[in-house]
Amino acid sequence: MFDLERWQEIFDTIRKNKLRTFLTGLSVASGIFILVILLGFGQGMQNGIAHEFEEDSATSVWVWPGVTSKEFKGLNPGRTIQLRNENYTSSLALFGDEVEYKSPRIFVRDVKVNYGKEALVYGIQGVSYDFQFIENAKMSEGRFLNYLDEVNTAKVAIIGNKIKKDVFKDIKTPLGEFINISGVLFKIVGIYSEREDREEERIYIPITTAQQVFNGGDRINNMSYTLPVMDNFDEAVVQAISFKENLQAHLQQVHKVAPEDTGAIQVWSALEEAKRYYSLTGNIKFFFWFVGICTIIAGVVGVSNIMLIVVKERTREIGIRKALGAKPWSIVGMILHESIFVTAISGFAGLIFSMGLLEIVGPHIEVDYILNPSVNFNVAISTVLVLIIAGAVAGFFPAWRAASIHTIDALRDE
Amino acid sequence: MIEIKDLHKSYKMGSNTLHVLKGINFSVEEGELVAIMGSSGSGKSTLLNILGMLDVADSGEYTLDGVPIKNLNETKAANYRNKFLGFVFQSFNLINYKSALENVALPLYYQRVPRKERQERALKYLEQVGLKEWATHLPSELSGGQNQRVAIARAMASEPKVLLADEPTGALDSTTSYEVMDLIQKINDQGNTILVVTHEDDIAHMCKRIVYLKDGVIVEDKKVKQVRASKYV
Numbered sequence: 001m002f003d004l005e006r007w008q009e010i011f012d013t014i015r016k017n018k019l020r021t022f023l024t025g026l027s028v029a030s031g032i033f034i035l036v037i038l039l040g041f042g043q044g045m046q047n048g049i050a051h052e053f054e055e056d057s058a059t060s061v062w063v064w065p066g067v068t069s070k071e072f073k074g075l076n077p078g079r080t081i082q083l084r085n086e087n088y089t090s091s092l093a094l095f096g097d098e099v100e101y102k103s104p105r106i107f108v109r110d111v112k113v114n115y116g117k118e119a120l121v122y123g124i125q126g127v128s129y130d131f132q133f134i135e136n137a138k139m140s141e142g143r144f145l146n147y148l149d150e151v152n153t154a155k156v157a158i159i160g161n162k163i164k165k166d167v168f169k170d171i172k173t174p175l176g177e178f179i180n181i182s183g184v185l186f187k188i189v190g191i192y193s194e195r196e197d198r199e200e201e202r203i204y205i206p207i208t209t210a211q212q213v214f215n216g217g218d219r220i221n222n223m224s225y226t227l228p229v230m231d232n233f234d235e236a237v238v239q240a241i242s243f244k245e246n247l248q249a250h251l252q253q254v255h256k257v258a259p260e261d262t263g264a265i266q267v268w269s270a271l272e273e274a275k276r277y278y279s280l281t282g283n284i285k286f287f288f289w290f291v292g293i294c295t296i297i298a299g300v301v302g303v304s305n306i307m308l309i310v311v312k313e314r315t316r317e318i319g320i321r322k323a324l325g326a327k328p329w330s331i332v333g334m335i336l337h338e339s340i341f342v343t344a345i346s347g348f349a350g351l352i353f354s355m356g357l358l359e360i361v362g363p364h365i366e367v368d369y370i371l372n373p374s375v376n377f378n379v380a381i382s383t384v385l386v387l388i389i390a391g392a393v394a395g396f397f398p399a400w401r402a403a404s405i406h407t408i409d410a411l412r413d414e
Numbered sequence: 415m416i417e418i419k420d421l422h423k424s425y426k427m428g429s430n431t432l433h434v435l436k437g438i439n440f441s442v443e444e445g446e447l448v449a450i451m452g453s454s455g456s457g458k459s460t461l462l463n464i465l466g467m468l469d470v471a472d473s474g475e476y477t478l479d480g481v482p483i484k485n486l487n488e489t490k491a492a493n494y495r496n497k498f499l500g501f502v503f504q505s506f507n508l509i510n511y512k513s514a515l516e517n518v519a520l521p522l523y524y525q526r527v528p529r530k531e532r533q534e535r536a537l538k539y540l541e542q543v544g545l546k547e548w549a550t551h552l553p554s555e556l557s558g559g560q561n562q563r564v565a566i567a568r569a570m571a572s573e574p575k576v577l578l579a580d581e582p583t584g585a586l587d588s589t590t591s592y593e594v595m596d597l598i599q600k601i602n603d604q605g606n607t608i609l610v611v612t613h614e615d616d617i618a619h620m621c622k623r624i625v626y627l628k629d630g631v632i633v634e635d636k637k638v639k640q641v642r643a644s645k646y647v
Contacts, residue, residue: 008529016511320507323468325496325524325572328488404488407468411507 010338020313024306024339025346028387031299032350035292035383036375040358042288044365044373046281051371058274059100059227059236060134061244063251064266072258081255081264085211085218094250098243100228103128104220106210111182113203115167122163124181124203126210134224135194142175142190145206153209157186160200161193179203184213227271233278240271292383299387304394307339311398318402319410328403335399336392343391347384355380415576415607416442416465421474423460434460436630438474442576442609447602447640449618450611452627458611459580461627465609466499466578467491479575496524500569504581506561508553514540514564515549521572539567543597559590566597570606577601577608583617589646595620596643616641 014021065081088104096102108124131137132144140161149156157179168174178185186205194200210216227243230236248267249259257264311318318331355375362373402410423435434457442448452458463469464476467486476483478498486494500521501507508517519536527535540546543563545556553561562582569577579598583591595617602608602622610621618624619641626634 005523005526005529009523012512012516316507317509320509321520321524322488322492323466323495323501323507324521324568325492327492330524408463411468411503 006334006337009334010341013338014342020310021342024303024310024342025349027302027306028299028343028391029346029350029353031295031302032347032380032384032387033354035295035299036351036354036358036380038288038292038295039379040354040362040373040375041370042285043375044362044370045284047373048367048371049277049281058270059229059240060270061225061227061240061247062268062270063223063247064268065222066263066266068257068261068264070258070261072261073256075256079264081257083220083223083251085220087251087254088220088223090254091223091247091250095243095247098227098239099225101130101133101226102224103131103134104207104223105131106207106216106219107221108181108205108210108214108216111214112180113182114180115177118167120163120167120179120203122160122201122203124205124210126207126214126216127204128207131204131224132192134226135199137192137194137199140191140193141173142188144190144192145204149206150208153212154206155184155186155209155213156189156205157181158190158192158204159188160202161191162197162200163203164191181205182214233275237271237275240269244269244272296383296387296390300390300394303339303343303387303391307335307391307395308398310339311335311395311402315402315405315410318405319407319412322403322407323411328400331403332396332399335402336395339395340388340392343388344384347387351380351384415444415446415479416440416609417475417477418465419475421461421464421476422472423457423464423469424472434630435464435471438630438632440625440632440635442607444607445602445605446623447599447608447621448610449621449624450609450627451613451615451618451624453613456627457630458613458627462578462580462609462611465576466501467495492524496521496572498575500572500574500577502562502565502569502577502579502582504584506553506558506565506585508561508564508568510553513550513552514545514556514567517553517564518568518571521568525572536567536571539571540564542570543567557590558586559593562586562590562594563597566594566601570601575607577606579608579610581611581613583612583614588616591617592643592646596647599640599643 063083065083068075068077068079068081071077085104092099092102104127106126108126111124113120113122113124127145129145129147129150132139137144144158145156148154159174164174168177171177174188174191177188179188192200207220211218227236227240230239244267248262248265251257251265252259252261255265314335321331322328355377358374365371365373418438418440421435421438424431424433438461450458450461460469464471467483470486478494481494483494509520512520515533515536518539519532522532522535537546537549540549543566545560545563545567548556548560553564556564566582582598583594586594598608598610599620610617612618619638620643621638622640623635623637625632
């Protein structure tokens with residue numbers, strides 16, 4: 001391996017057989033290239049799907065009331081379920097230990113919103129101070145609602161970044177500005193940004209203010225919770241499902257809803273949904289691996305084929321070398337050394353080229369469900385090694401056979 | 415230098431056995447230039463292959479420079495070939511992608527001679543065969559005679575005990591043949607032992623001794639008065 005003379009002999013051979021070397025290298029490099037691109041896109045799809053779930057907290061659980069569809073305890077179907085503050089507080093009393101963040105929400109309707117003379121057509125939602133974490137909203141300026149806002153029914157508002165861009169583009173910052181909601185002035189104290197524009201078209205005010213000032217009473221439109229993040233995904237899913245079922249059962253009992261009437265009080269768990277997608281991406285990944293391994297096998301077969309031809313073509317040369325005193329093992333060693341060298345160089349060339357391509361083009365790919373295709377470097381390196389070893393093994397047998405041909409027969413080979 | 419006693423060799427041809435060498439007894443002293451003659455099928459090439467350890471005899475003894483040659487495996491044979499023997503073939507057998515110099519240097523590579531010394535020695539032998547100016551040329555750029563001279567230089571480069579030439583002039587016209595024989599005679603003049611297999615009478619008479627082979631046995635073994643090839647060049 002570190003025999004300088006051998007290296008020189010090999011470089012000589014490579015330099016004088018450029019086409020043969022190029023073709024061997026090309027088949028190896030393209031095999032690696034295809035594999036890395038495939039794996040990259042497999043990862044890209046997984047990233048893309050994971051990204052779709054990042055908009056809200058991954059562990060969030062949402063409660064949406066609906067309309068009953070079954071008769072239960074003498075009550076007619078078709079009843080509209082209305083959540084109230086007591087439902088929220090009782091849910092916390094029962095399951096508060098299990099949740100990390102929680103917030104009720106009320107949609108404030110039939111109000112006019114003005115900033116100066118300009119009418120604003122954005123939805124207003126009354127939420128609790130934890131809601132920021134449930135929505136995964138990032139504060140770009142100022143702060144979110146806090147506990148004091150809630151207990152003091154403060155007249156403060158948080159607006160989305162899109163509203164800032166649309167309405168407050170002429171001033172330096174909307175912080176400290178007042179918006180007029182049906183005659184009540186709210187001071188803007190924070191600006192949040194989200195991944196999607198439509199999620200930034202909201203104005204948040206404290207839920208207590210929303211209920212008292214805008215005639216909400218103790219009504220709430222939905223409730224949301226997040227569960228603590230767990231390392232083990234499967235355990236987290238189990239926990240989320242059990243929390244969801246317990247919560248649903250509790251609310252069904254309170255509102256006298258039939259247990260099988262799941263439409264009346266819908267509880268939706270992001271984790272449970274995510275699990276479906278994760279198993280989907282798992283399958284996709286498996287598929288890409290399968291295709292990738294087939295590609296590697298094709299690459300190995302290609303390398304072996306070329307090795308076979310190379311050895312066949314060199315039979316006479318091998319005979320000459322043996323007549324001049326080359327030992328069989330030195331012949332095998334020389335052929336393998338050369339082929340491993342060529343395979344390794346071209347394998348890494350294919351690897352660098354494909355990873356470079358993923359690195360440069362990947363971040364610019366804007367297709368739904370494909371995000372930043374990339375490949376694990378260790379995986380890529382191991383595939384190159386596999387290909388090199390496979391090429392060596394595949395090259396060994398024809399080389400060994402060629403070296404064991406009788407010298408006179410090899411010399412007669414035309 | 416070479417001692418052969420009762421050498422037998424047969425080949426299996428399907429169900430038949432072809433007895434090629436039927437008890438050859440033969441010895442060569444150091445510095446001899448021996449022609450082995452015979453019609454095709456007489457066993458002369460087989461004999462040379464056995465002498466060159468490219469083939470193994472069925473029975474009989476073979477001693478080369480005092481070393482008994484037996485129980486050969488490929489590695490051992492390669493070792494002996496490299497140390498004791500130089501080959502010249504009818505079809506030159508040069509490696510086509512290597513220059514004349516590199517071809518001559520190749521046996522030295524297998525003797526583990528360092529690259530620089532290899533090239534110096536190869537160049538010295540190329541000079542001896544009068545091809546120093548052609549050192550960087552590929553075999554395809556040289557004439558047949560030149561190629562055979564490169565092959566002779568290669569055979570000499572490892573400084574062998576015995577030079578084995580299998581029809582060295584078989585692929586050459588008569589003028590070129592005499593040039594090659596002139597070279598072989600000059601090498602022999604320096605004291606090297608050379609065996610030449612040929613079926614051409616004039617080539618055989620340029621050696622010092624002729625061994626006639628017929629149907630696997632030696633029918634005649636005589637010393638001859640050497641015809642100098644330089645007369646014809």
